[in-house]
Amino acid sequence: MSDSDVTRVARRVMEPVLRHQRKGQRTGSCALTPCPACRDAHLVRVERCIAAGEPVRFVLPAFPGKSPNTAKVLGVLPDMAEKLALEFLSGLTERIRQVYAPGAEILICSDGRVFSDAVGIPDEHITAYQREMQTLIDALPQPSGIGLFNLEDMPELAGLPHDRMREILSERYAEPLEQLRKRVRAGEEAPLYRAITRFLFEDGNTPEYTGSRSALQRDARARAYVVIQRSKAWGDLLADRFPGAVRLSIHPQACGADKLGIHLVQTPDNWLTPWHSVALDTGDGGHVLIKRSEAEERGAELVRIAGRPSHYVLSAPAATAA
Template sequence: MNSEEISARILRIVLRHRRGAPEPGCDAETCPRCVPAHLPAVRASVRAGVPVECVLPGFPCKSPNPAKVLGTLPDRAEEVALDFLAGLCRQVREVYPPGMRLVICSDGRVFSDLIGVHDEVVTAYQDEIRRMLARRRPAPLSLFSIDDVPGMDGCSYDAMRRALDETYGERPERIREEVRAGGEALDLYRALTRFLLEDSFTPGVSRTRSALQREARRRAYGVIARSRAWGGLVAEHFPRAVRLSIHPQRCGSAKFGIRLTPEDDGWLTPWHAVAVESDDGYVLRRRADTERAGARLVHREGRPSHFVRALPDTPPSATCGPETLHGPSPLTRAPGAA
């Protein structure tokens, strides 16, 4: 095969795992709008005989809402996603020996002041992701965060975010104008508002739902602005990379949404969900929904890891391999939490 044929095959493999339903008339693997948007970056790597590089902003930190997740550290949900992404890279290596490398651009530090998560919690999450990646070496995945940006050494976390805003940020008024105009910007704003509102229902919250919703709307604009600033920094540091996203993207966009598990979980991510094991593998579900369904919690290395879907004929005392199964843990669901 020549470089053009190899590049097309690589892109078809990746697009096969696109997140979200394609638009009418779009066959993601051969779409005349989707393929040309990403083929040049793949082709350039193939012609140079180097691994195809992809960047994926995500893996920030766990949601602070205990109705969604098991705790603050990565668990089996993140492991499932990392294994899936590493498997995708291995599929590419089967048709192109130099393979594909995927850089996870962990953005928890970028958003921590906007999503109500302490920087120390973000640090612990990132450190555990790095340990997970180290246990999987040699692996085609790596982690990059704002902490790794040259010149940030010795800066406070607030100073890092200010530098990001000042160098790559957009005017808030411009973003508000885009949202008011409707379309994709409005869809993103509404989705972020919903997520921020859900994550506001943390233990001990005393404000009313309407007050939390107003705050979520305000913070959503900040998240959009910071996300674009982070995207600008990532693009500058990885100029030849294929750009991926955890969110579904419109046909022909400069980046495209990629699934994190074999199942298309829509907007669910490992940091807003738990992993649930069944006969067909793992799926992502919200913790509260999983516990109501009677799934059993698995602990590994002394920490909650994931759930096992309850089976009608399995006695309560049964075990699953070397892992200890525990009954559903008590969870008080915050009012209005999804």
């Protein structure tokens, strides 16, 4: 393939990804779909894979574990919300395969183990969540192009206690918290900080919580810094380990950033994810992600699959009596 052919194919490979971009702004070239600046930021890595005749590699830090707040989710295990997201990602690799035969591989780099202590998810729940994620991945139509990578998959960390794994990650990659605080106060990472703080506040604001709102808010802010610090450390570890991969993100990103934000499932909230919500079958063949409490307020019915809570469905309007 000539260089210009490689570039042409690389652009086509990026098209289906950019169609689902989760944009941080809608101005400048980002008002266009696909945005050329966002596409070109990742083109070199895509071109390298194509020139070598290899699958295009993506890494996606995501799917940490279910939120501990049962007003938002159905339980600790992946359910229809994760299944829909996995089907979407697998469909994306299929669309890439149609324009580039070697296709694509999306490695889901679960970040649950990385910050479980800071978000209040027990490590056993992370383990159970990851195991079920692998089961869902194995059940996808093959080839799915989807893989799963966790902190314990780092060979030098295997078998260590989970706290020690996090310590080693932090020793090697974490930015000092004081420096991160300064950057956030200066406006960097501010939307991410606000979103994480909101999630942690909501997750802690359960019926069992008896403290004050301001104490909970303070605690959420302090933990948000740790979550961002560890997420960044995880991202840096992944960049070292998978240098040739295009870095995807579940958060909106600035135009032309080195991470590309994407939507996994349609949602009315730009920050909502499968692990902070439930899937609602809207009755017209589609699903959206919403908080569990909202599904229940809308009178949706719980659907169980193999005995386990899976998702909600909006019941058909009652037939009017003749």
